Structures are given as C-alpha cells and as structure tokens.
Amino acid sequence: xxxxxxxxxxxxxxxxxxxxxxxxxxxxxxxxxxxxxxxxxxxxxxxxxxxxxxxxxxxxxxxxxxxxxxxxxxxxxxxxxxxxxxxxxxxxxxxxxxxxxxxxxxxxxxxxxxxxxxxxxxxxxxxxxxxxxxxxxxxxxxxxxxxxxxxxxxxxxxxxxxxxxxxxxxxxxxxxxxxxxxxxxxxxxxxxxxxxxxxxxxxxxxxxxxxxxxxxxxxxxx
Amino acid sequence: xxxxxxxxxxxxxxxxxxxxxxxxxxxxxxxxxxxxxxxxxxxxxxxxxxxxxxxxxxxxxxxxxxxxxxxxxxxxxxxxxxxxxxxxxxxxxxxxxxxxxxxxxxxxxxxxxxxxxxxxxxxxxxxxxxxxxxxxxxxxxxxxxxxxxxxxxxxxxxxxxxxxxxxxxxxxxxxxxxxxxxxxxxxxxxxxxxxxxxxxxxxxxxxxxxxxxxxxxxxxxx
Numbered sequence: 001x002x003x004x005x006x007x008x009x010x011x012x013x014x015x016x017x018x019x020x021x022x023x024x025x026x027x028x029x030x031x032x033x034x035x036x037x038x039x040x041x042x043x044x045x046x047x048x049x050x051x052x053x054x055x056x057x058x059x060x061x062x063x064x065x066x067x068x069x070x071x072x073x074x075x076x077x078x079x080x081x082x083x084x085x086x087x088x089x090x091x092x093x094x095x096x097x098x099x100x101x102x103x104x105x106x107x108x109x110x111x112x113x114x115x116x117x118x119x120x121x122x123x124x125x126x127x128x129x130x131x132x133x134x135x136x137x138x139x140x141x142x143x144x145x146x147x148x149x150x151x152x153x154x155x156x157x158x159x160x161x162x163x164x165x166x167x168x169x170x171x172x173x174x175x176x177x178x179x180x181x182x183x184x185x186x187x188x189x190x191x192x193x194x195x196x197x198x199x200x201x202x203x204x205x206x207x208x209x210x211x212x213x214x215x216x217x218x219x220x221x222x
Numbered sequence: 223x224x225x226x227x228x229x230x231x232x233x234x235x236x237x238x239x240x241x242x243x244x245x246x247x248x249x250x251x252x253x254x255x256x257x258x259x260x261x262x263x264x265x266x267x268x269x270x271x272x273x274x275x276x277x278x279x280x281x282x283x284x285x286x287x288x289x290x291x292x293x294x295x296x297x298x299x300x301x302x303x304x305x306x307x308x309x310x311x312x313x314x315x316x317x318x319x320x321x322x323x324x325x326x327x328x329x330x331x332x333x334x335x336x337x338x339x340x341x342x343x344x345x346x347x348x349x350x351x352x353x354x355x356x357x358x359x360x361x362x363x364x365x366x367x368x369x370x371x372x373x374x375x376x377x378x379x380x381x382x383x384x385x386x387x388x389x390x391x392x393x394x395x396x397x398x399x400x401x402x403x404x405x406x407x408x409x410x411x412x413x414x415x416x417x418x419x420x421x422x423x424x425x426x427x428x429x430x431x432x433x434x435x436x437x438x439x440x441x442x443x444x
Binding site for chain 1: 228229232233236263265266293294295297316318345346347348349350353366368369370372373375376378379391394397398415423
C-alpha cells in the first residue's frame, strides 16, 4: 500500500485543476447572467422527479436548461426533456461524480446568454460530488424522508459544501416514521444556519415555496 | 487535465494491490470456516436496520460478528452492538468505500475460528464500493422500494459485482408506487439469473426466507 500518498498527491492536483476550470465556468455564467444551481443526493432521493416538476412549473416564465449526470442510461434526460426545456445527459461511465470539465464540454453550442437558469443534476452519490466545484452559484443537497434523519451526520461533507437542504418525499414522512425535528437538528449541527426546505413532488406540497426561493436567487456578483 | 492518465494508472495499481490483499483475506476466512457476507447500497436503503433484525434473529444459533463502514459517526456500530454480537466501526473519513486493508485492520485481535458469520456493511454508495474486493464470499446489494425501479440500470456495475439483490422496505412499495416486476426485470437485465429476495425489516416480511438463504451459504471451497 505504498502508493497511497501518490494517489493523494495526484488527486490533489486534479482537484486543483478542477477548481481553476470551475472558476472560469463561474465567471462565464456570471457574464451570461445565468443562474446555475446544482443538485446532489443519494441515488433515489427524487432529484429527477423534483426537477421535472420544478421545470414544468417554471418553463412558461423562464428560459431553462439542464444537465443530468448518470453512470449509465439517458433516462433522466428523456424525462426532463418532456418539460420542453433544453436538456443534455452526461454519461460518466464508472466515474462517481460530475466535474467542471464534463460540465464545460456539455455546454458546447448552447447560448448561455439566452438562459435564465441552468440546473445541474449530479450523479446520485452522497460522497464524491462534494469535492468537485462545478462553477455553480448554489448547491442544493436533497435528503428524502425515506432515507432517515441521520444522513447529515454520516455524510457531513456533502451537507457542508451545499448551500440549501431540500427534504424530499415529505408525503411519505409518516409512513417512514421520519422525524422532521431530528433531521433539521442534524442538518443544522453539521451546517449551522443552513436554509432547509421541505417538498413533495408527488402532492405538490412545498413546491411553490421552493420555486419562489430559487427564483429569488440573484445572479452572483462575486 | 493532463494528469488524468496518471490518476488512472495509480488507481489501477491500488486496485491490484487491493485484489492481492483481498485474496489473502479470502483464504484466511476459508481456513477459519467463517462465512463472510458484505452488504452494499445507497445511503438510507436500510442496511443497518436489516442487519440489526437479521443478527437478532440469528444470534442465538450462530456466532456472528460485524464490521460497519461509514464516513463519520459510530452510530451504526452502536445500533448493531445491541444484538449482543461483536461489532466494530470502520470510519473512513472522506473515503467513499471500504477496502481490503481496512477490513484486515479491523479484524485485529478477533478469533475468526470462533465465528460462523462475519457481516460487512459497506459505506452507503452505489458506485465506488463495486471496485473493491473485500475478500467476502458473497456480496448482497440492497435496493429499497422507495428508491425507484431504475437503479440497476443506472448503477449497473454494483449489481454486476454482487451475487444477490435484496429489495428492502417492501412494506412501503405501494405508498412509493414501486413496480416490483419492473425492478426485477431491470435487475435481471443487468445480471441475468441473479437471486432476488424481498424483505421488510419493519414488518418482518421475507426475513425468514432471507435468513434461510444466508444460512444455506456454504463455506467457500474455492
């Protein structure tokens, strides 16, 4: 196991290169005036279902595009494309996260000036995506009511590197014996002051508040 | 991004070293006559709850120990320790998977000859654990009914490198509008002939069948 330090060293260099590329992307998004919001979560937390509902609601009033990351299949892009917005799938193969280079490549040919929002759905993974800046202005971590309240404590980095926590599938909270207060306390213990929203894409509960919140995000001036 | 090939090369070497160590572990488990079964899944699929129930049922008739992997906290080890079996937590920090070296280290001081079963609960992650052989005799991938039927198609490698699929939280299948047949079809399209079991740790449904199946696993003679 003598190669472990080399692995760490190579990984640090790759992360640094990613940071440089992400900074360039962020400047590009800012110049174009597009608000870029990324979504991270476990597999099956409801990212695609939530985005499908959100984009359907927002599509009439905003110009929206989305990038969707998965190891395999283009199913999610096909689902989101039903909302009549521009959608591209990024298929990562065995890579467990999106990185800034993949995002930059997927934007090829799109006129960012013509967009109000770009949503980026990361690969379903509560660990690896936390290390990769995608140039986004805001990162939202989803936690479904069926996953249990302890996830923020067990995966602290992804909550720490996110700006907003979105508790999904709230309609199933009672069936899953999900304790909202414990979940909130755990989120806030990892990231004090974090904005927490609750939503059910199925019943529509919380969708208006979430939509209002995302619409209130201003184009970054940093 | 010129360092990517170096990253791949270093990763290949680490995986090869892991394979060597895993082979040694497998031989050691075989000599001791202990059946070693590992469990992989998304965060929140119910690995710990399932294992807690399984170990409680089996503890009277078998000598059992468990290793539990998480990025942070020792909560899961504390939960499993209530079953009065030997339990050790492996805290991985920012590492997204267990590897053979971590498993070997965690066994220190345990008499494997005195065990019938060793259960290993991996970090909740449907991507990275697939590449790391832990010397286990059988790998079980859990898929909860609340995660959706499409996960085998989107995370094919973890299903391909597992021997058995265990559909958990089956009591919530109706509430989650989970389509069993589609899930089974998707699992089998990725890994034809895969054994599929359904279970609810909450209601106990399927627990007896799962227990019988795991008890029927013979000590490897390979």
